[in-house]
Amino acid sequence: MSNDNKIIKPYVKQFYKNNKLNFTFALIEVIAVAAIMIGISWILQQVTDLVAGSNNTFTLLQIVIISGGALLAFLIVYLIAYKFKPLFITKGISQYKEYVFESITKKNISAFTGEESSKYISALTNDIQIIQTGYLDDTFMIILNIITFLGALALMLYYSPLLTLIAIGLAVVPVIASMIFGGKMAKAEKLVSDQNEVYTATLKDTLSGFSVIKSFKVEAQMLKNFKENVRRLANCQNKKLRMKILMELVSSLSAIVVQIGIFIIAAYFVLNNMGVTAGVTIVFVQLLNYVLSPIKVLPQSLAERKAAKKLLVKIATELEQNIREEKESNVSLNKGIVIQNLSFGYEQGKEILHSINCNFELGKKYAIVGTSGSGKSTLLNLLMASYNSYSGSINYDNTEIKDINSDNLYAIESIIQQNVFIFNTTIKDNITMFQSFSDEAIANAIEMSGLKTLVEEKGLDYICGENGSGLSGGEKQRVSIARSLLRKSQVLLVDEATAALDKETAYQVSNSILNLDGVTSIVVTHSLEEALLKQYDEILTLKNGSIVEAGTFDSLIKNKGYFYSLFTVSQ
Known part of the structure; x- marks a missing residue:
């Protein structure tokens, strides 16, 4: 198994998980349709030879009965397809989407500080149709064409091995041409997907930063950037469509040449009494369509499958990055957090924190102050296990944070940030984060966080709006506090929550x-x-990534050191 196949195996499995019955019936329909199509060709030969006066045919009544049976079978198998094929495709795609989203949730808490969310938005929107076509719809198309091709070839060999060999010889060139175009088509499809990511990111930035764009009067520049991205995407789509048309042209021309050539050669065999009847000539051309159609369609289907596979590899590769290695250790915090000789930098050779040593005792209140860039937020990020490439240790009681299971860690602590994310749902859902809590627990969290007035005015079922557009900045922060209280977090990390x-x-x-x-x-x-x-x-007073002072307010003021300078300047 190739490396790409190993990477995408768990994703492809989602198409078939608890979905095998639907797939089996859809597959039966495809096989039956292929068999019926070949059978109809045989009926056509029988009718033609009967009209031509050949003695080697069934009677007209027998042919009518056989034809009726074929039509009835055709109706039955399409009823099977009507029920099971849509179920297989919709369930498979739904499970794939859910698996991708679940994989995203397993990423490290800091993943989207360094990754672009647009690639995942594109994977769950624009790329889905390509994957559905390439890995689900085309699966049945490929099977149908292969069975039809083999069935038609077998019947052609039965009628005339020599004529069949001539047909195969003529069909070699279009097959090779189609294979070449298939690889180019896959590359074109990936380029469209990549540019779609850029387009989605630009659109997202424009809408998210709309107030900034308006206030700085840069609508014209943003429109110019947007048009440029639209143009690049259109160019990629244009190249893809041209490649597709060119591939169809080569396939169609090849099919026409082969079809006319075989018809002429078959006519020569009939005229020279070489064991080919008029009925065989007609049906040979019909069967040749079933041989040539796969030659025309299969390369396109395989190219679409190859393109879909590239997209699967792309998302699977992205989802393998920034995953926190989960440990089995669980901690019940009884004493506190001890940091010893902690040093860290986001980039190698560029250290931000230097030999940090401090203790956070359970139940106490700590402030971390310092100028911008002194490492305050970085320290909090490390306490949330956002990064593990530090030296030194961060111990929760006696357990290193790297060894604590994520679920256990985030049950112990929660964070309130400057930009609180509010979901476009009710106040209650935003507080509970869609989990079940008793009314008493919710009421207590509302009371302690200072949300009581808001809830009395608007009610728990008030819709907060997109990213909390219906709430004030202070109300958003209180919602964040209520979330932490409801979870009974032992440790509350607060990162510049009141700055705005x-x-x-x-x-x-x-x-x-x-x-x-x-x-x-x-x-x-x-x-x-x-x-x-x-x-x-x-x-704790930080300066250039080091703790230079620590103590109570009164003691620090009395020392008249770095904290005293910061405090004096701020007044």
Whole structure:
């Protein structure tokens, strides 16, 4: 098995998982249709020879009865296809989509900080039709053409081996030509898919950054960029369509040449009494269509299958990246988090954190302060197991974070970020994250997070809008707090959660976080308000990736060191 086949095997399996019965009946229909088509050719030969006065035929009544049976069989097999073939295709594609989406959810928590989401959007939208055609629809088309080809060839050999050999000889050239075009077609299909990704990404950026585009009056430039991407995509599609037409032209011309040549040669055999009857001549041309049709259609079907395979390999390869290696260790946090000699850089040779040493005791409140770029958010990312390429250790009680199972880790801790993502659904669903909780637990989380007023005004069934467009910045942050409370997270990581809020709302949200009993809060903040900072058990001050000071607000102010400078400047 080739490496590509190994990579896509679990994805192809999704087409057939719990779907074999539907596939079997759809396959039976294809085989039966091929057999009936060959049978109808034989009936045509019998009728022609009967009219021509040949003695080696069935009677007219017998032919009528056989024909009626063939038509009845044809109707039955198409009824089978009507029921089972759509079920096989829709179920197979649905399972494939679900498997791809499930694989995306297994990626590392930091995956989409370094990857483009557009490639996955394209894989689950634009590429699906190509995969359905190439790996499902064309599977039946390929089987039908192969069976029809073999059946027609067998009957041709029965009628005239010599004429059959001549036909095969004439058909070799179009087969070779079609194989060559098939490879080029697959490359053209991949180019279209790649450009579709770029197009999707541009469209997504334009809509997501619409307010920025309008405020900076760059509509014309964005339109120019969009048109350029449309033009590039159109060029790729144009090349693909031209390649397809060229392949069809070569196949069609070859088929015409072979068909006319065989008809002329068969006529010569009849005129010279070489064992070929008028009925055999007519049916030979009919059977030749069944031989030539696969020669014409199969290369295109195989090219589409090859193109679909490239797309399967592409998504499978992408989904193998940024996967956190899961361990069996589970932790029940009883003491806290200990960081020793922690150093890390996103790129090799460019260290951001240097020899970090600190303890976060269970139930206490910690602030991490420092100028932009000092490594505050990076430290929180490492506490969320976003990266494992660090040196030193991060221990939850006595267990290194690398050895903790993801489900266990994210049951222990949760994070509130500056940009809270809100789903376009109800307040309740956004708080519960589509999970089941008791009404009492939900009500408690709403009360403690400060959402009670919002819920009383709008109700739990209020639709928040796309990315929370119906909520204010402070309300979004409170929803995020409620999520963490509902999950009973022992550790709450907060990354500049109030940076985009007005001063009053920022104070209220920060105060809500500090008042959470029994929760270890580790808060990255740019806001140096004395009333809030005095509530932290310890403040860690980062400078150029190192902890230069740590202590309570009063002790740090008394020392008049780096923190004192930051605090003084901020006032």
